[in-house]
Amino acid sequence: MASLITCPHCGVRPKEEFAIRGDASLVRPAPTASDEAWHDYVYVRTNPRGRTLEHWQHVAGCRRFLVVERDTFTHDVHSVTDGAAFARENGR
């Protein structure tokens, strides 16, 4: 697993300072969406080999939620953005 994460607020930090909070690419369905859509959103996860978007929380540092784009195969970290900035950019 990627061992160094460059937090946009705190700088380069070891992964022990973070808590992984799951897939960041999921979009919450509308409240009136079908049971199947909600079931998929809540329970169904892919197990990708390659690039993934994940929520990482910097619990021992700035305590912000970050969106980390990393490769599960090569362990490269491609980008780290603040969760709020990521949500704004993607219109969530």
Add this chain to the structure above:
Amino acid sequence: MIRDYYNRNALDEKLRGAPRPPGVNHLAIGHRQAVAMVLAVAGEEDSVESLLSSATDFAVRFSAPGEWLVVSENDTPEGLQRRLNALCSGRAHIVDQSEARVLFRLSGPATRRILAKGIGLDLHPTALATGASANALCGHISVNLARTGEDTFELIAPRSLAQSLFDDLMTMGREYDLTAAFAA
């Protein structure tokens, strides 16, 4: 019954007895400094940051975006709260932390090597300049780390974890004959 935590340091029991003379590498435990947390109101982060950096009576420690710790050696906790309230005038929430945080001041030529045993940060002056500060993990305890000089660092830890952090720091510094005492 009123428990006066401010006048009873969390490390009183650890540092009982006559103080030993400070060695080359020394850990001083802050005594009676005022610590306050400043939380900027949404949208006011930049103005609060410039207000805080314009003041010279206290040290400002970065802890998160829109969140700082302010350490003052001269103020009482109430005095610091009043001063910050007047300075930020509604742009930030001020929370007194004087009783809730313990300040550790490490100094001496081996401080970087001592801290490297517990902190996974690059402590070289080019990576962490004098005056820089950030939250970091020391062992398993989250602290606010600040570089106050070439070989002096200050750690601000939650009171409830202070004894554990103190033991950790003394173990980390045993190789370098780290001594500990309350700050004068």
